[in-house]
Amino acid sequence: MVRQERAIRTRRAILNAAASVFDERGYEAATIGEVLTRAGVTKGALYFHFPSKQALAEGVLAEQFSGFVLAPRASKLQELVDMGLALAYRMRRNPVVSASARLSLGQEMGVIFGTWTITTWLEATEKVLREAREQGELLPHVDPAESAWVFSAAWTGVQVYSHTLAGREDLERRVSALFEHLLPSIAVPAVLGKLVTDPARAAEVAAEGERLAAEAGELGDLDEVAAPA
Amino acid sequence: MVRQERAIRTRRAILNAAASVFDERGYEAATIGEVLTRAGVTKGALYFHFPSKQALAEGVLAEQFSGFVLAPRASKLQELVDMGLALAYRMRRNPVVSASARLSLGQEMGVIFGTWTITTWLEATEKVLREAREQGELLPHVDPAESAWVFSAAWTGVQVYSHTLAGREDLERRVSALFEHLLPSIAVPAVLGKLVTDPARAAEVAAEGERLAAEAGELGDLDEVAAPA
Structure with a gap:
């Protein structure tokens, strides 16, 4: 059991180190040697968990989805806003999230990794919009699949611009402005008036979601290490 | 005069060849040798016009702005829509425009080329929104600079998604959907009802703008070659 906990910690240390290297250098220029140095693990330990740079x-790409759990909101459109604000906050502070953006959006990256990270975001967005529809939060003409595509793509463009022009310093503020521009075309007025898009909300939503993920992760790890005796 | 016309044609042939190479391979992997082969010009001719790969x-980046002139519209918001639709159409068909997107958006590209192509688009968008404001087309709360940032960034995200997920096949349709989502939050109702965002409009606007640019270019070239006798 102690050994398995250590393996989990080693795996996390490697992923965090790899994320910081991919984030700074990009996929092509990253080397396993630099990941080893930053993680402070042996070559054998790294190759035991990840047999190649692509692995x-x-x-890292898979890990971006495991560090954050959003508690359900009464308003599903508020849930959509909170997803977008929390992601902005985390992208500025968490190398796994930031590196995932870089790995997903490079022009060659779709060839190497496929497009599953983008479609995962699209599906999550469409799901919450379908729930909003069921609750009567959407205007009648809205197509959840089309709006999910527009919201998700536009969010990504805001991230790219903020990153390129301002080193992401204004990311939460720009994401907030994006929601202010998009929500009036999909939300019924009674819901629209209650949505909170304030960028200051990003930090608290991110903290709440990371706490929930950590709690779920501890349970998950216990399951994971409960190998047959 | 004949010699100067030939120099202009050679320069264009080199830029078109370079654009197709940058578009397919990216900046780092592109080689001047491949540009020479595709352009069918001598090394001396290429280096006369462009002393390095960066040049x-x-x-190519500068050329993206010279192939298209949008005739002023009575509605400045229609002008904004037409800019976005025509750019979508041209990005699918013109290697100079497509390569410029790739050169502008790579994560290292800001370091190599600066961010002037993004700020040029931002400024053009803000200008047309300020004109829309003067004409009474904007809702009172709209901040032209902030909306220009959101529109331009969101357009870019739509381009990235369409490129990654669909090889840009749906780009005009997605840009049209983006405008449908964004315009209700900035346009006064009387203007909103008249805006045409139909993706089928993209082709005609692009053709009109390229014809106007070609006419202006012919005049410009004549000026350019009218060297002192």
């Missing part, structure tokens, strides 16, 4: 990058 | 890329 390392895929591990 | 070639900067030439």
Whole structure:
């Protein structure tokens, strides 16, 4: 059991180190040697968990979805806003999230990794919009699949601009402005008036979601290490 | 005069060849040798116009703004829509425009080329929104600078998604959907009802703008070659 906990910690240390290297250098220029140095693990330990650079990058991409759990909101459109604000906050502070954006959006990256990270975001967005529809939060003409595509793509463009022009310093503020521009075309007025898009909300939503993920992760890890005796 | 016309044609052939190479391979992997082969010009001719790979890329980036002139519209918001639709159409068909997107948006590209192509688009968008404000087309709360940032960034995200997920096949349709989502939050109702965002409009606007640019270019070239006798 102690050994398995250590393996989990080693795996996390490797993923965090790999994320910081991919984030700074990009996929092509990243080397396993630099990941080893930053993680402070042996080559054998790294290759036990990740047999190649591509496996390392895929591990980072998968990890972006495991560090955050959004508690359901009464308003599903508020849930959509909170997803977008929390992601903005986390992208500025968490190398796994930031590296995942870089790994997903490079022009060659779709060839190497496929497009599953983008479609995962699209599906999550469409799901919450379908729930909003069921609750009567959407205007009648709205197509949840089309709006999910527009919201998700536009969010990504805001991230790219903020990153390129301002080193992401204004990311939460720009995401907030994006929601202010998009929501009036999909939300019924009674819901629209109650939605909170304030950028200051990003930090608290991110903290709440990371706490929930950590709690779920502890339970998950216990399951994971409960190997047959 | 004949010699100067030939120089202009050679320069254009080099830029078109360079654009197709940058578009397919990206900046790092592109080689001047491949540009020479595709352009069918001598090394001396290429280096006369562009002394380095970076100069070639900067030439391509500058050229994206010279192939299209949008005739003023009575509605400045229609002008904004037409800019976005025509750019979508041209990005699918013109290697100079497509390569410029790739050169502008790569994560290292800001370091190599600066951010002037993004700020040029931002300024053009803000200008047309300020004109829309003067004409009474905007809702009172709208901040032209902030909306220009959101529109321009969101357009870019739509381009990235369409490129990654669909090889840009749906780009005009997605840009049209983006405008449908964004315009209700900035346009006064009387203007909103008259705006045409139909993706089928993209082709005609692009053709009109390229014809106007070609006419202006012929005049410009004549000026350019009218060297002192």
